[in-house]
Amino acid sequence: TVEFSRLTPDEYIVQFLVGKFHPRCVVIGYDHRFGLNRQGDINFLRWYGKELGFEVVEIPKQEVDAIAISSTKIREALLRGDVEQALRMLNHPYLLIGRVVPGNGIGKTLGFPTANLQVSDPHKLIPAEGIYxxxxxxxxRSYQGMLYIGRRPTLNQHPEKVIEVHLFDFDQNIYGEELQVEFLHFLRxxxxxxxxEQLAAQLARDREAALGFFRRQAEIPGKA
Structure with a gap:
Protein backbone atom coordinates (compact mmCIF):
# COMPACT_ATOMS: atom_id res chain seq x y z
CA THR A 1 0.00 0.00 0.00
CA VAL A 2 1.00 3.65 -0.28
CA GLU A 3 1.12 3.96 3.51
CA PHE A 4 3.38 0.92 3.79
CA SER A 5 5.75 2.26 1.12
CA ARG A 6 6.13 5.48 3.13
CA LEU A 7 7.35 3.79 6.30
CA THR A 8 10.79 4.96 7.35
CA PRO A 9 13.33 2.22 8.15
CA ASP A 10 12.72 2.79 11.87
CA GLU A 11 8.95 2.53 11.44
CA TYR A 12 9.32 -0.55 9.22
CA ILE A 13 11.28 -2.37 11.92
CA VAL A 14 9.39 -1.21 15.00
CA GLN A 15 5.81 -1.08 13.71
CA PHE A 16 5.83 -3.80 11.05
CA LEU A 17 8.63 -6.29 11.60
CA VAL A 18 8.68 -6.35 15.40
CA GLY A 19 5.17 -5.07 16.06
CA LYS A 20 3.49 -7.74 13.93
CA PHE A 21 5.88 -10.71 13.92
CA HIS A 22 8.01 -10.45 17.10
CA PRO A 23 10.95 -12.22 15.42
CA ARG A 24 13.78 -13.95 17.21
CA CYS A 25 15.80 -14.15 14.01
CA VAL A 26 15.64 -12.17 10.76
CA VAL A 27 17.29 -13.55 7.60
CA ILE A 28 18.23 -10.89 5.06
CA GLY A 29 20.03 -10.83 1.72
CA TYR A 30 23.44 -9.16 1.62
CA ASP A 31 22.17 -6.25 -0.52
CA HIS A 32 18.59 -5.95 0.76
CA ARG A 33 17.30 -2.43 1.39
CA PHE A 34 14.07 -1.44 3.09
CA GLY A 35 12.05 1.53 4.25
CA LEU A 36 11.35 4.86 2.60
CA ASN A 37 13.78 5.54 -0.26
CA ARG A 38 15.50 2.21 0.55
CA GLN A 39 17.41 3.87 3.38
CA GLY A 40 17.53 0.82 5.65
CA ASP A 41 20.24 -1.82 5.26
CA ILE A 42 21.62 -4.81 7.12
CA ASN A 43 23.77 -2.71 9.47
CA PHE A 44 20.72 -0.65 10.42
CA LEU A 45 18.79 -3.86 11.07
CA ARG A 46 21.62 -5.31 13.16
CA TRP A 47 21.63 -2.23 15.40
CA TYR A 48 17.90 -2.61 16.03
CA GLY A 49 18.38 -6.33 16.56
CA LYS A 50 20.70 -5.66 19.47
CA GLU A 51 18.28 -3.10 20.89
CA LEU A 52 15.11 -5.18 20.47
CA GLY A 53 16.46 -8.67 20.99
CA PHE A 54 16.49 -10.42 17.63
CA GLU A 55 19.32 -11.99 15.68
CA VAL A 56 20.15 -10.92 12.12
CA VAL A 57 21.51 -13.52 9.70
CA GLU A 58 22.95 -12.38 6.39
CA ILE A 59 22.61 -14.43 3.20
CA PRO A 60 25.98 -13.87 1.51
CA LYS A 61 26.41 -12.96 -2.13
CA GLN A 62 25.95 -15.95 -4.42
CA GLU A 63 27.14 -16.16 -8.00
CA VAL A 64 26.16 -18.33 -10.96
CA ASP A 65 28.21 -18.04 -14.14
CA ALA A 66 29.95 -15.03 -12.54
CA ILE A 67 26.56 -13.29 -12.13
CA ALA A 68 25.51 -12.21 -8.66
CA ILE A 69 22.17 -13.84 -7.86
CA SER A 70 19.26 -11.58 -7.01
CA SER A 71 15.50 -11.74 -7.35
CA THR A 72 15.77 -9.06 -10.04
CA LYS A 73 18.16 -11.14 -12.14
CA ILE A 74 15.92 -14.19 -11.76
CA ARG A 75 12.91 -12.19 -12.94
CA GLU A 76 14.90 -10.79 -15.87
CA ALA A 77 15.95 -14.29 -16.91
CA LEU A 78 12.36 -15.53 -16.83
CA LEU A 79 11.05 -12.52 -18.74
CA ARG A 80 13.47 -13.21 -21.58
CA GLY A 81 12.66 -16.94 -21.53
CA ASP A 82 15.99 -18.07 -20.12
CA VAL A 83 14.49 -20.64 -17.78
CA GLU A 84 17.73 -22.62 -17.61
CA GLN A 85 19.58 -19.60 -16.22
CA ALA A 86 16.73 -19.10 -13.76
CA LEU A 87 17.03 -22.77 -12.78
CA ARG A 88 20.74 -22.35 -12.05
CA MET A 89 20.09 -19.28 -9.90
CA LEU A 90 17.12 -20.80 -8.07
CA ASN A 91 18.75 -24.24 -7.84
CA HIS A 92 15.45 -25.73 -8.98
CA PRO A 93 13.15 -25.34 -12.00
CA TYR A 94 10.76 -22.40 -12.06
CA LEU A 95 7.30 -23.67 -11.15
CA LEU A 96 3.79 -22.65 -12.15
CA ILE A 97 0.73 -24.07 -10.43
CA GLY A 98 -2.60 -23.79 -12.17
CA ARG A 99 -6.04 -25.27 -12.58
CA VAL A 100 -7.07 -26.82 -15.89
CA VAL A 101 -9.91 -24.88 -17.50
CA PRO A 102 -11.83 -25.51 -20.75
CA GLY A 103 -10.27 -24.21 -23.97
CA ASN A 104 -11.45 -24.04 -27.56
CA GLY A 105 -10.37 -27.59 -28.42
CA ILE A 106 -8.33 -26.61 -31.47
CA GLY A 107 -5.21 -28.28 -30.12
CA LYS A 108 -7.00 -31.61 -30.07
CA THR A 109 -8.10 -31.25 -33.71
CA LEU A 110 -4.44 -30.63 -34.62
CA GLY A 111 -3.32 -33.78 -32.82
CA PHE A 112 -1.91 -31.88 -29.83
CA PRO A 113 -4.55 -31.75 -27.07
CA THR A 114 -3.67 -29.17 -24.46
CA ALA A 115 -4.57 -28.42 -20.88
CA ASN A 116 -5.35 -24.72 -20.53
CA LEU A 117 -3.93 -23.46 -17.26
CA GLN A 118 -5.39 -20.77 -15.07
CA VAL A 119 -2.52 -19.83 -12.77
CA SER A 120 -3.52 -19.99 -9.13
CA ASP A 121 -1.48 -16.99 -7.97
CA PRO A 122 -2.51 -13.79 -9.81
CA HIS A 123 0.82 -12.20 -8.87
CA LYS A 124 2.94 -15.06 -10.19
CA LEU A 125 5.49 -14.01 -12.78
CA ILE A 126 4.78 -15.61 -16.17
CA PRO A 127 7.88 -16.31 -18.30
CA ALA A 128 8.34 -14.88 -21.78
CA GLU A 129 5.93 -15.85 -24.54
CA GLY A 130 7.02 -18.91 -26.47
CA ILE A 131 7.28 -22.69 -26.35
CA TYR A 132 9.02 -24.57 -23.53
CA ARG A 141 3.26 -38.76 -11.28
CA SER A 142 5.49 -36.74 -13.60
CA TYR A 143 4.93 -36.22 -17.31
CA GLN A 144 7.12 -34.71 -19.99
CA GLY A 145 5.54 -32.17 -22.25
CA MET A 146 5.70 -28.81 -23.97
CA LEU A 147 4.02 -25.60 -22.89
CA TYR A 148 2.85 -22.58 -24.84
CA ILE A 149 2.61 -19.03 -23.51
CA GLY A 150 1.18 -16.47 -25.89
CA ARG A 151 -1.80 -14.89 -27.59
CA ARG A 152 -2.46 -17.45 -30.34
CA PRO A 153 -1.55 -15.15 -33.26
CA THR A 154 -2.42 -17.82 -35.86
CA LEU A 155 -5.98 -18.02 -34.53
CA ASN A 156 -6.14 -14.25 -34.03
CA GLN A 157 -8.72 -14.59 -31.29
CA HIS A 158 -6.93 -14.15 -27.98
CA PRO A 159 -5.75 -10.65 -27.11
CA GLU A 160 -5.05 -11.97 -23.62
CA LYS A 161 -2.13 -14.25 -22.86
CA VAL A 162 -2.94 -17.96 -22.51
CA ILE A 163 -0.96 -20.85 -21.05
CA GLU A 164 -1.44 -24.28 -22.62
CA VAL A 165 0.46 -27.47 -21.90
CA HIS A 166 0.57 -30.59 -24.07
CA LEU A 167 1.67 -33.67 -22.13
CA PHE A 168 3.34 -36.56 -23.93
CA ASP A 169 1.85 -40.04 -23.52
CA PHE A 170 -1.07 -38.66 -21.54
CA ASP A 171 -4.78 -39.19 -22.18
CA GLN A 172 -6.91 -38.18 -19.22
CA ASN A 173 -9.73 -35.73 -18.66
CA ILE A 174 -8.30 -33.35 -16.08
CA TYR A 175 -10.67 -30.37 -16.28
CA GLY A 176 -10.81 -28.69 -12.90
CA GLU A 177 -7.69 -30.48 -11.67
CA GLU A 178 -4.48 -28.80 -10.52
CA LEU A 179 -1.21 -29.16 -12.43
CA GLN A 180 2.27 -28.22 -11.29
CA VAL A 181 4.54 -27.38 -14.21
CA GLU A 182 8.33 -27.03 -14.12
CA PHE A 183 10.02 -24.97 -16.85
CA LEU A 184 13.12 -26.78 -18.11
CA HIS A 185 14.11 -25.50 -21.56
CA PHE A 186 13.11 -22.73 -23.98
CA LEU A 187 12.32 -24.10 -27.44
CA ARG A 188 11.32 -21.08 -29.54
CA GLU A 197 -1.68 -27.03 -41.26
CA GLN A 198 1.52 -25.02 -40.91
CA LEU A 199 0.87 -24.63 -37.19
CA ALA A 200 0.39 -28.39 -36.79
CA ALA A 201 3.63 -29.07 -38.67
CA GLN A 202 5.52 -26.68 -36.39
CA LEU A 203 4.00 -28.27 -33.30
CA ALA A 204 5.28 -31.64 -34.52
CA ARG A 205 8.77 -30.13 -34.82
CA ASP A 206 8.41 -28.61 -31.36
CA ARG A 207 7.49 -32.00 -29.96
CA GLU A 208 10.58 -33.58 -31.50
CA ALA A 209 12.75 -30.76 -30.15
CA ALA A 210 11.31 -31.24 -26.66
CA LEU A 211 11.78 -35.01 -26.81
CA GLY A 212 15.35 -34.45 -27.98
CA PHE A 213 15.95 -32.25 -24.96
CA PHE A 214 14.62 -34.94 -22.61
CA ARG A 215 16.76 -37.60 -24.31
CA ARG A 216 19.86 -35.46 -23.80
CA GLN A 217 18.91 -34.87 -20.18
CA ALA A 218 18.51 -38.62 -19.64
CA GLU A 219 22.11 -39.13 -20.74
CA ILE A 220 23.40 -36.79 -18.02
CA PRO A 221 24.01 -38.57 -14.68
CA GLY A 222 21.42 -37.48 -12.14
CA LYS A 223 19.27 -35.65 -14.71
CA ALA A 224 16.94 -38.44 -15.82
Missing part, protein backbone atom coordinates in the same frame (compact mmCIF):
# COMPACT_ATOMS: atom_id res chain seq x y z
CA UNK A 133 9.96 -28.13 -22.66
CA UNK A 134 8.35 -28.78 -19.28
CA UNK A 135 7.73 -31.44 -16.68
CA UNK A 136 4.23 -31.57 -15.21
CA UNK A 137 3.19 -33.20 -11.97
CA UNK A 138 -0.28 -34.66 -11.51
CA UNK A 139 -1.53 -37.04 -8.83
CA UNK A 140 1.96 -38.07 -7.78
CA UNK A 189 9.54 -17.75 -29.65
CA UNK A 190 5.86 -17.48 -30.45
CA UNK A 191 5.06 -17.09 -34.14
CA UNK A 192 2.13 -16.65 -36.50
CA UNK A 193 1.43 -19.19 -39.26
CA UNK A 194 -0.55 -18.84 -42.47
CA UNK A 195 -2.91 -21.70 -41.62
CA UNK A 196 -3.57 -24.49 -39.14
Missing amino acids: AVRAHFEG RDASFANL
Whole structure:
Protein backbone atom coordinates (compact mmCIF):
# COMPACT_ATOMS: atom_id res chain seq x y z
CA THR A 1 0.00 0.00 0.00
CA VAL A 2 1.00 3.65 -0.28
CA GLU A 3 1.12 3.96 3.51
CA PHE A 4 3.38 0.92 3.79
CA SER A 5 5.75 2.26 1.12
CA ARG A 6 6.13 5.48 3.13
CA LEU A 7 7.35 3.79 6.30
CA THR A 8 10.79 4.96 7.35
CA PRO A 9 13.33 2.22 8.15
CA ASP A 10 12.72 2.79 11.87
CA GLU A 11 8.95 2.53 11.44
CA TYR A 12 9.32 -0.55 9.22
CA ILE A 13 11.28 -2.37 11.92
CA VAL A 14 9.39 -1.21 15.00
CA GLN A 15 5.81 -1.08 13.71
CA PHE A 16 5.83 -3.80 11.05
CA LEU A 17 8.63 -6.29 11.60
CA VAL A 18 8.68 -6.35 15.40
CA GLY A 19 5.17 -5.07 16.06
CA LYS A 20 3.49 -7.74 13.93
CA PHE A 21 5.88 -10.71 13.92
CA HIS A 22 8.01 -10.45 17.10
CA PRO A 23 10.95 -12.22 15.42
CA ARG A 24 13.78 -13.95 17.21
CA CYS A 25 15.80 -14.15 14.01
CA VAL A 26 15.64 -12.17 10.76
CA VAL A 27 17.29 -13.55 7.60
CA ILE A 28 18.23 -10.89 5.06
CA GLY A 29 20.03 -10.83 1.72
CA TYR A 30 23.44 -9.16 1.62
CA ASP A 31 22.17 -6.25 -0.52
CA HIS A 32 18.59 -5.95 0.76
CA ARG A 33 17.30 -2.43 1.39
CA PHE A 34 14.07 -1.44 3.09
CA GLY A 35 12.05 1.53 4.25
CA LEU A 36 11.35 4.86 2.60
CA ASN A 37 13.78 5.54 -0.26
CA ARG A 38 15.50 2.21 0.55
CA GLN A 39 17.41 3.87 3.38
CA GLY A 40 17.53 0.82 5.65
CA ASP A 41 20.24 -1.82 5.26
CA ILE A 42 21.62 -4.81 7.12
CA ASN A 43 23.77 -2.71 9.47
CA PHE A 44 20.72 -0.65 10.42
CA LEU A 45 18.79 -3.86 11.07
CA ARG A 46 21.62 -5.31 13.16
CA TRP A 47 21.63 -2.23 15.40
CA TYR A 48 17.90 -2.61 16.03
CA GLY A 49 18.38 -6.33 16.56
CA LYS A 50 20.70 -5.66 19.47
CA GLU A 51 18.28 -3.10 20.89
CA LEU A 52 15.11 -5.18 20.47
CA GLY A 53 16.46 -8.67 20.99
CA PHE A 54 16.49 -10.42 17.63
CA GLU A 55 19.32 -11.99 15.68
CA VAL A 56 20.15 -10.92 12.12
CA VAL A 57 21.51 -13.52 9.70
CA GLU A 58 22.95 -12.38 6.39
CA ILE A 59 22.61 -14.43 3.20
CA PRO A 60 25.98 -13.87 1.51
CA LYS A 61 26.41 -12.96 -2.13
CA GLN A 62 25.95 -15.95 -4.42
CA GLU A 63 27.14 -16.16 -8.00
CA VAL A 64 26.16 -18.33 -10.96
CA ASP A 65 28.21 -18.04 -14.14
CA ALA A 66 29.95 -15.03 -12.54
CA ILE A 67 26.56 -13.29 -12.13
CA ALA A 68 25.51 -12.21 -8.66
CA ILE A 69 22.17 -13.84 -7.86
CA SER A 70 19.26 -11.58 -7.01
CA SER A 71 15.50 -11.74 -7.35
CA THR A 72 15.77 -9.06 -10.04
CA LYS A 73 18.16 -11.14 -12.14
CA ILE A 74 15.92 -14.19 -11.76
CA ARG A 75 12.91 -12.19 -12.94
CA GLU A 76 14.90 -10.79 -15.87
CA ALA A 77 15.95 -14.29 -16.91
CA LEU A 78 12.36 -15.53 -16.83
CA LEU A 79 11.05 -12.52 -18.74
CA ARG A 80 13.47 -13.21 -21.58
CA GLY A 81 12.66 -16.94 -21.53
CA ASP A 82 15.99 -18.07 -20.12
CA VAL A 83 14.49 -20.64 -17.78
CA GLU A 84 17.73 -22.62 -17.61
CA GLN A 85 19.58 -19.60 -16.22
CA ALA A 86 16.73 -19.10 -13.76
CA LEU A 87 17.03 -22.77 -12.78
CA ARG A 88 20.74 -22.35 -12.05
CA MET A 89 20.09 -19.28 -9.90
CA LEU A 90 17.12 -20.80 -8.07
CA ASN A 91 18.75 -24.24 -7.84
CA HIS A 92 15.45 -25.73 -8.98
CA PRO A 93 13.15 -25.34 -12.00
CA TYR A 94 10.76 -22.40 -12.06
CA LEU A 95 7.30 -23.67 -11.15
CA LEU A 96 3.79 -22.65 -12.15
CA ILE A 97 0.73 -24.07 -10.43
CA GLY A 98 -2.60 -23.79 -12.17
CA ARG A 99 -6.04 -25.27 -12.58
CA VAL A 100 -7.07 -26.82 -15.89
CA VAL A 101 -9.91 -24.88 -17.50
CA PRO A 102 -11.83 -25.51 -20.75
CA GLY A 103 -10.27 -24.21 -23.97
CA ASN A 104 -11.45 -24.04 -27.56
CA GLY A 105 -10.37 -27.59 -28.42
CA ILE A 106 -8.33 -26.61 -31.47
CA GLY A 107 -5.21 -28.28 -30.12
CA LYS A 108 -7.00 -31.61 -30.07
CA THR A 109 -8.10 -31.25 -33.71
CA LEU A 110 -4.44 -30.63 -34.62
CA GLY A 111 -3.32 -33.78 -32.82
CA PHE A 112 -1.91 -31.88 -29.83
CA PRO A 113 -4.55 -31.75 -27.07
CA THR A 114 -3.67 -29.17 -24.46
CA ALA A 115 -4.57 -28.42 -20.88
CA ASN A 116 -5.35 -24.72 -20.53
CA LEU A 117 -3.93 -23.46 -17.26
CA GLN A 118 -5.39 -20.77 -15.07
CA VAL A 119 -2.52 -19.83 -12.77
CA SER A 120 -3.52 -19.99 -9.13
CA ASP A 121 -1.48 -16.99 -7.97
CA PRO A 122 -2.51 -13.79 -9.81
CA HIS A 123 0.82 -12.20 -8.87
CA LYS A 124 2.94 -15.06 -10.19
CA LEU A 125 5.49 -14.01 -12.78
CA ILE A 126 4.78 -15.61 -16.17
CA PRO A 127 7.88 -16.31 -18.30
CA ALA A 128 8.34 -14.88 -21.78
CA GLU A 129 5.93 -15.85 -24.54
CA GLY A 130 7.02 -18.91 -26.47
CA ILE A 131 7.28 -22.69 -26.35
CA TYR A 132 9.02 -24.57 -23.53
CA ALA A 133 9.96 -28.13 -22.66
CA VAL A 134 8.35 -28.78 -19.28
CA ARG A 135 7.73 -31.44 -16.68
CA ALA A 136 4.23 -31.57 -15.21
CA HIS A 137 3.19 -33.20 -11.97
CA PHE A 138 -0.28 -34.66 -11.51
CA GLU A 139 -1.53 -37.04 -8.83
CA GLY A 140 1.96 -38.07 -7.78
CA ARG A 141 3.26 -38.76 -11.28
CA SER A 142 5.49 -36.74 -13.60
CA TYR A 143 4.93 -36.22 -17.31
CA GLN A 144 7.12 -34.71 -19.99
CA GLY A 145 5.54 -32.17 -22.25
CA MET A 146 5.70 -28.81 -23.97
CA LEU A 147 4.02 -25.60 -22.89
CA TYR A 148 2.85 -22.58 -24.84
CA ILE A 149 2.61 -19.03 -23.51
CA GLY A 150 1.18 -16.47 -25.89
CA ARG A 151 -1.80 -14.89 -27.59
CA ARG A 152 -2.46 -17.45 -30.34
CA PRO A 153 -1.55 -15.15 -33.26
CA THR A 154 -2.42 -17.82 -35.86
CA LEU A 155 -5.98 -18.02 -34.53
CA ASN A 156 -6.14 -14.25 -34.03
CA GLN A 157 -8.72 -14.59 -31.29
CA HIS A 158 -6.93 -14.15 -27.98
CA PRO A 159 -5.75 -10.65 -27.11
CA GLU A 160 -5.05 -11.97 -23.62
CA LYS A 161 -2.13 -14.25 -22.86
CA VAL A 162 -2.94 -17.96 -22.51
CA ILE A 163 -0.96 -20.85 -21.05
CA GLU A 164 -1.44 -24.28 -22.62
CA VAL A 165 0.46 -27.47 -21.90
CA HIS A 166 0.57 -30.59 -24.07
CA LEU A 167 1.67 -33.67 -22.13
CA PHE A 168 3.34 -36.56 -23.93
CA ASP A 169 1.85 -40.04 -23.52
CA PHE A 170 -1.07 -38.66 -21.54
CA ASP A 171 -4.78 -39.19 -22.18
CA GLN A 172 -6.91 -38.18 -19.22
CA ASN A 173 -9.73 -35.73 -18.66
CA ILE A 174 -8.30 -33.35 -16.08
CA TYR A 175 -10.67 -30.37 -16.28
CA GLY A 176 -10.81 -28.69 -12.90
CA GLU A 177 -7.69 -30.48 -11.67
CA GLU A 178 -4.48 -28.80 -10.52
CA LEU A 179 -1.21 -29.16 -12.43
CA GLN A 180 2.27 -28.22 -11.29
CA VAL A 181 4.54 -27.38 -14.21
CA GLU A 182 8.33 -27.03 -14.12
CA PHE A 183 10.02 -24.97 -16.85
CA LEU A 184 13.12 -26.78 -18.11
CA HIS A 185 14.11 -25.50 -21.56
CA PHE A 186 13.11 -22.73 -23.98
CA LEU A 187 12.32 -24.10 -27.44
CA ARG A 188 11.32 -21.08 -29.54
CA ARG A 189 9.54 -17.75 -29.65
CA ASP A 190 5.86 -17.48 -30.45
CA ALA A 191 5.06 -17.09 -34.14
CA SER A 192 2.13 -16.65 -36.50
CA PHE A 193 1.43 -19.19 -39.26
CA ALA A 194 -0.55 -18.84 -42.47
CA ASN A 195 -2.91 -21.70 -41.62
CA LEU A 196 -3.57 -24.49 -39.14
CA GLU A 197 -1.68 -27.03 -41.26
CA GLN A 198 1.52 -25.02 -40.91
CA LEU A 199 0.87 -24.63 -37.19
CA ALA A 200 0.39 -28.39 -36.79
CA ALA A 201 3.63 -29.07 -38.67
CA GLN A 202 5.52 -26.68 -36.39
CA LEU A 203 4.00 -28.27 -33.30
CA ALA A 204 5.28 -31.64 -34.52
CA ARG A 205 8.77 -30.13 -34.82
CA ASP A 206 8.41 -28.61 -31.36
CA ARG A 207 7.49 -32.00 -29.96
CA GLU A 208 10.58 -33.58 -31.50
CA ALA A 209 12.75 -30.76 -30.15
CA ALA A 210 11.31 -31.24 -26.66
CA LEU A 211 11.78 -35.01 -26.81
CA GLY A 212 15.35 -34.45 -27.98
CA PHE A 213 15.95 -32.25 -24.96
CA PHE A 214 14.62 -34.94 -22.61
CA ARG A 215 16.76 -37.60 -24.31
CA ARG A 216 19.86 -35.46 -23.80
CA GLN A 217 18.91 -34.87 -20.18
CA ALA A 218 18.51 -38.62 -19.64
CA GLU A 219 22.11 -39.13 -20.74
CA ILE A 220 23.40 -36.79 -18.02
CA PRO A 221 24.01 -38.57 -14.68
CA GLY A 222 21.42 -37.48 -12.14
CA LYS A 223 19.27 -35.65 -14.71
CA ALA A 224 16.94 -38.44 -15.82
